Amino acid sequence: MEEDGVLFQRPASKYENLSSRFLLKERNFQRQYAHLYSERLKVMFPLLRDAAKKKWGNKVNLKKLFEMTSGEKCCVIGTLFKRMELKPNILKEISKDLNLVPQPPRRKYVSDSDELILEDDLQRIVLVGDIDVHKSITGVVIAVYGQERDDGKFEVDDYCLTYLPTQAPAAPLEEDRYIVLMSGLGIGEDGHHLMNLQLLVDLITGQLGTAEEQEKFSKVIRVVVAGNSLSAETQQKDILNTAKYLTRKTKASTVDAVRGLDDILVQLASSVPVDVMPGEYDPGHSCLPQQPLHKCMFPQATIYPTMHSVTNPYEASIDGIRILGTSGQNVTDIFHFTSFEDHMEILETTLKAGHLAPTAPDTLSCYPYYDKDPLIISDCPTIYFAGNQPKFQSRLWKGDSEQQVLLVTIPKFIDTQACVMVNLRTLDCQPLVFSSQLTSTNGEA
Numbered sequence: 001m002e003e004d005g006v007l008f009q010r011p012a013s014k015y016e017n018l019s020s021r022f023l024l025k026e027r028n029f030q031r032q033y034a035h036l037y038s039e040r041l042k043v044m045f046p047l048l049r050d051a052a053k054k055k056w057g058n059k060v061n062l063k064k065l066f067e068m069t070s071g072e073k074c075c076v077i078g079t080l081f082k083r084m085e086l087k088p089n090i091l092k093e094i095s096k097d098l099n100l101v102p103q104p105p106r107r108k109y110v111s112d113s114d115e116l117i118l119e120d121d122l123q124r125i126v127l128v129g130d131i132d133v134h135k136s137i138t139g140v141v142i143a144v145y146g147q148e149r150d151d152g153k154f155e156v157d158d159y160c161l162t163y164l165p166t167q168a169p170a171a172p173l174e175e176d177r178y179i180v181l182m183s184g185l186g187i188g189e190d191g192h193h194l195m196n197l198q199l200l201v202d203l204i205t206g207q208l209g210t211a212e213e214q215e216k217f218s219k220v221i222r223v224v225v226a227g228n229s230l231s232a233e234t235q236q237k238d239i240l241n242t243a244k245y246l247t248r249k250t251k252a253s254t255v256d257a258v259r260g261l262d263d264i265l266v267q268l269a270s271s272v273p274v275d276v277m278p279g280e281y282d283p284g285h286s287c288l289p290q291q292p293l294h295k296c297m298f299p300q301a302t303i304y305p306t307m308h309s310v311t312n313p314y315e316a317s318i319d320g321i322r323i324l325g326t327s328g329q330n331v332t333d334i335f336h337f338t339s340f341e342d343h344m345e346i347l348e349t350t351l352k353a354g355h356l357a358p359t360a361p362d363t364l365s366c367y368p369y370y371d372k373d374p375l376i377i378s379d380c381p382t383i384y385f386a387g388n389q390p391k392f393q394s395r396l397w398k399g400d401s402e403q404q405v406l407l408v409t410i411p412k413f414i415d416t417q418a419c420v421m422v423n424l425r426t427l428d429c430q431p432l433v434f435s436s437q438l439t440s441t442n443g444e445a
Contacts, residue, residue: 008214010218010220010272011221013221013318014318015273016316016317017316018317018322019310019311019313019314019316021374022312022315023289023291023311024289027367029367033368036369040139040355041121042121044141048077048160049077050163051161051162054163056145061073064123065120066122066123068148069148070148070150072148073146073147073157074145075143075144076125076144077141077142078120080119080141080142081116081119081362082117082137083115083116083117085114087363088103107336109336110134110337114133118144125152127144127154127156128156129154129155131144131159135338136338137349137358139359140161140355142160144156161353163399163401164399167380167382167402167405168322168379173425174425177219179222179224179318179323179421179424180204180223180422181224181226181419181422182224183225183328183411184227184279184388185230186229186231186412186413186414186415187231188254188256188257192414196417196435197434200434203217204223204272205267205270206218220272220421221272221273223268223274223275224275225275227278227280227387228327228328229261230254230261230282230283231257254283258283262298262301263300265307266300266303268301275310276298276308276309277290277314277326278290278291278292278293278327279327279387280329283297288330288360288365288375289311289313289375290311294309295309312326313357314326318424322382322383323385324377324381325385326356326387327386327388329357330356330360331347333363334358343386344393344395347384347386351377354376354377356376356377357375380399380403382405383406383408383427384407386409386410389410390412391411392420394406394420394429408420411431416433417435418431419432
């Protein structure tokens, strides 16, 4: 970067990709998902046992469901499941063939008739009492304290989630270092132009801004693109039901969109390391964990060694700061099936529950793992983010073992013209909002 003869050198940084557990070494979709739930409970059981003893004392009466007797106070550990009348089911997929009226999509699928169930490795029991059914999340492993009633239901007096592992200490940084988090670029949407995105790219690469701004952005050591780089409009869902002769001369709408994305990424990668995560609308497999987008889609950007196609979820260490995040499907899915209205609260709940996507595989598709659950949070991050959220939010969460985690919801760039800039030294977080004369969105860079 150079301004009026002043040269700003972008500092080098230490980087390690920690996402190897999200890479699929085999693709076998013939397995049952029961193995995934069983492995999740097996791994998290000792963590919940320790959390229960810490909360209710070492002499807490810990029992399996089949060992309980009516009226006896005890603690039970299991996986939550919500029975929901409004939850979409397979009938929605085949309603056209059977001439049924399909269930309309809803913003929320919660209702007063929802029922909360706790399952261990042998049995299940309905939970009632001091626990909020509508804010409970399917798939979360939890410890409940109470007693079994005469009607066979479990009266909950209290409950607890797992405790996060102790945070690994990081060497303090001597100067400011920044990462930029962006998501929901929405390239390929009708009527959408790339002016605001180009302003962002020019600012990061030093082609725009005053000397002070260029000096600040020269300290950006990494850019993370958290999914949905392409618009939902690029997905042609009816193509499989259309005769081939009707589409013979039709070019897929993703072709131009991917080419436009490559044009953006090559500018960034020529100046700063870039990590590109797949999202719901990107050309890749939809099951979590989503695998890296193939490098053949970015012939220009992949010339640079600074261009990295990574998984979703994504975990890495940047100058000793551990970051962990998703493209947002986990938070959005929980939003639809709970009464939570605050996306930041959902993100915080997944952190405290120790699992990136507890609703997978119930309402969120994921790979049918047999002997592990890679979505369990095994190491405490310093920065935990979710992409493609309605608005920017940040919060510094503090754990019982002196953990400090910066929670960040990254807004959709196509809707807000905003991305997020995080100072790795101080964990200060701020949005960068762009506007041009070609859009009605108000903001400033």
